[in-house]
Structure formats: structure tokens, C-alpha cells
Amino acid sequence: MLANLLEGKPLADRIKLEIKAKVEGLSKPPVLASIQVGENAGADVYVKSQRKVSESLGIEYRHEKMAQSTTEEELISLIKKLNTDNSVNGIIIQMPLPAHIDYKKVSNYVASDKDVEGMHPENIGKIIFGKAKVLPCTAAAVMELLNVTGLDLYGKEVVIVGHSEIVGKPLALMLLDKFATVTVCHIGTSKAGKLDEHVRKAEVLIVAVGRAGLIKGEWVKDGAVVIDVGINRVGDKIVGDVEFDEAAKRASWITPVPGGVGPLTVTMLMRNLVEAAKYRDTF
Numbered sequence: 001m002l003a004n005l006l007e008g009k010p011l012a013d014r015i016k017l018e019i020k021a022k023v024e025g026l027s028k029p030p031v032l033a034s035i036q037v038g039e040n041a042g043a044d045v046y047v048k049s050q051r052k053v054s055e056s057l058g059i060e061y062r063h064e065k066m067a068q069s070t071t072e073e074e075l076i077s078l079i080k081k082l083n084t085d086n087s088v089n090g091i092i093i094q095m096p097l098p099a100h101i102d103y104k105k106v107s108n109y110v111a112s113d114k115d116v117e118g119m120h121p122e123n124i125g126k127i128i129f130g131k132a133k134v135l136p137c138t139a140a141a142v143m144e145l146l147n148v149t150g151l152d153l154y155g156k157e158v159v160i161v162g163h164s165e166i167v168g169k170p171l172a173l174m175l176l177d178k179f180a181t182v183t184v185c186h187i188g189t190s191k192a193g194k195l196d197e198h199v200r201k202a203e204v205l206i207v208a209v210g211r212a213g214l215i216k217g218e219w220v221k222d223g224a225v226v227i228d229v230g231i232n233r234v235g236d237k238i239v240g241d242v243e244f245d246e247a248a249k250r251a252s253w254i255t256p257v258p259g260g261v262g263p264l265t266v267t268m269l270m271r272n273l274v275e276a277a278k279y280r281d282t283f
């Protein structure tokens with residue numbers, strides 16, 4: 001069997017049409033405020049892509065670039081200003097930040113109703129109650145891709161590899177809400193030599209680690225759905241965490257890397273922004 005490709009772009013294009021229609025229904029174009037501190041080529045790429053997607057959806061993108069020497073206090077003061085600026089609907093802090101700035105500390109100052117990354121403790125907490133209006137973007141992208149497969153998650157063995165705050169942990173909660181049986185593997189699982197044992201039983205396998213070839217293709221269960229979140233540069237190629245060719249012989253669905261989760265992540269950010277804007281629009 002050769003797996004169906006679970007591509008992100010066609011799905012992202014479909015969701016963007018829905019977002020555009022919602023933007024057109026708002027009383028004024030929503031505004032996404034972006035903050036970048038210092039020079040960083042990676043952040044420049046994200047900003048360029050976010051600006052392009054925003055503009056294509058009728059969203060105003062306001063970028064504030066601060067000097068490398070900006071202090072935590074100065075950054076927090078800008079966040080507070082944007083929190084009280086009624087023309088701003090969402091705030092995103094570009095990563096990476098300079099080493100002297102603690103992301104967790106400063107990001108907690110973003111108002112929970114302007115948190116388009118879905119990472120404010122209040123929004124994360126709402127996932128537990130199944131009441132979240134905004135979801136962490138990458139985890140939300142994975143849920144959208146799973147939806148495309150048409151698989152009913154009820155009672156399915158889902159194995160997540162990686163327990164980061166932006167992917168593995170929120171996903172585990174979101175999948176529990178669908179009554180999947182969720183196993184979360186991490187560095188401790190690997191060190192105990194038990195990673196393959198868990199992966200082999202996965203009917204749905206989600207991997208978000210950042211280590212090329214960590215998941216051997218032969219571990220993948222026949223008919224499994226495989227979502228590879230990992231992004232790794234190997235020579236001049238970008239690859240995921242799963243050995244793609246071997247896994248694709250066994251899986252029923254598999255995401256390509258690049259082209260799977262990646263194209264959806266920024267779309268989820270825009271969806272969160274429109275949800276935040278809709279909420280404000282009702283006042």
C-alpha cells in the first residue's frame with residue numbers, strides 16, 4: 001500500500017476562503033500587531049509570510065521592529081500599549097527573542113483576548129474544559145489535517161511523540177476531547193528504549209521532535225495516519241522526523257515535509273485573529 005498524501009496547502013486555501021468571508025463580515029478590517037526584537041533572518045521570513053497572508057485576507061499587518069538592546073520592561077510596555085489600543089485585535093511576538101528576554105514572562109502580558117497564538121495560560125486552560133476559542137496554531141493545524149482523513153478518533157490509539165507546550169501537550173488535551181486513547185512519548189520514553197514499542201501500536205502517529213529519522217519507517221503500523229510536524233535541514237533538503245519512504249509504504253495517510261503541517265500553521269494564526277476580532281466586534 002502507498003499512503004495518501006495529507007497536504008496542507010489545499011486545506012489552507014479552503015480555510016483561507018472561510019476566513020476571508022468572515023473578515024468581510026466584520027465592521028472594519030482586523031489588525032494583527034507583530035513585534036520583533038532585534039535582527040534575525042528566521043523571524044524576517046515569518047514576518048514576510050505573515051504579512052503576505054494577512055494582506056491576501058484583508059487583514060492589516062502592523063509590524064513593530066525593536067532594537068536588539070530592547071529591555072524586557074520596554075517590550076512589556078509596548079505590549080501593554082497594544083493591549084489597550086482598541087484598533088488592534090491580535091498580538092504576535094516573533095521568535096527568537098534576544099537571550100536577555102524571557103519569552104514566557106513577556107508573553108504572559110499579552111491580553112488573553114488578543115492572544116492569537118493561543119498560548120496564554122487562560123486560553124490553554126480553556127482547552128481542558130473544551131471551551132477554547134483560540135487554539136495553539138500548530139496543534140490546531142494537526143487537528144485540521146486529521147479531520148481531512150475522515151477518521152473517527154473515538155477509541156483510537158493515538159501516539160504523540162514530543163511533549164512541547166506548543167504542540168504535544170495541547171494536542172494531547174484536544175485529542176482526549178475526541179475520546180482518543182492518547183499516549184505521549186518524550187525524551188524519557190526514548191531513554192527507556194520504549195519509543196518503538198509505543199509507535200508500533202499507533203493508529204494515529206503525530207511526531208513533533210525536530211530530529212530527522214527519529215521514527216523508523218518499519219515501526220509504522222499498517223494503515224496508520226502519520227502526521228509529521230518536525231522540520232529538519234539535512235544538507236540542502238528539508239525533512240521531517242519520520243523516515244518518509246518506508247513509512248509511506250505502511251501508512252494510510254502521511255503528511256509530506258515540507259508541505260504538510262507547515263502551510264496550515266499561519267492560516268490557524270489568521271483564524272485565531274478573526275475569532276478575536278469577531279469577539280471585539282460584538283461590543
Ligand code: NDP
Nearest residue numbers: 138162163164186187190208209210229230231261262265
Ligand atoms: P521542542 O524542542 O520544544 O520539543 C521537542 C520535543 O521532543 C520535546 O518534548 C522533547 O522532549 C522531545 N524529544 C527530544 N528528543 C527526543 C527523543 N529522542 N525522543 C522522543 N522525544 C524527544 O520543539 P517544538 O515542539 O517547538 O517543535 C518540534 C518540531 O516541530 C521541530 O522540528 C520544529 O521545527 C517543528 N515545528 C513545525 C511547525 C510547523 O508549522 N510545521 C511548527 C512548530 C514546530 P524533552 O523536552 O523532554 O527533551
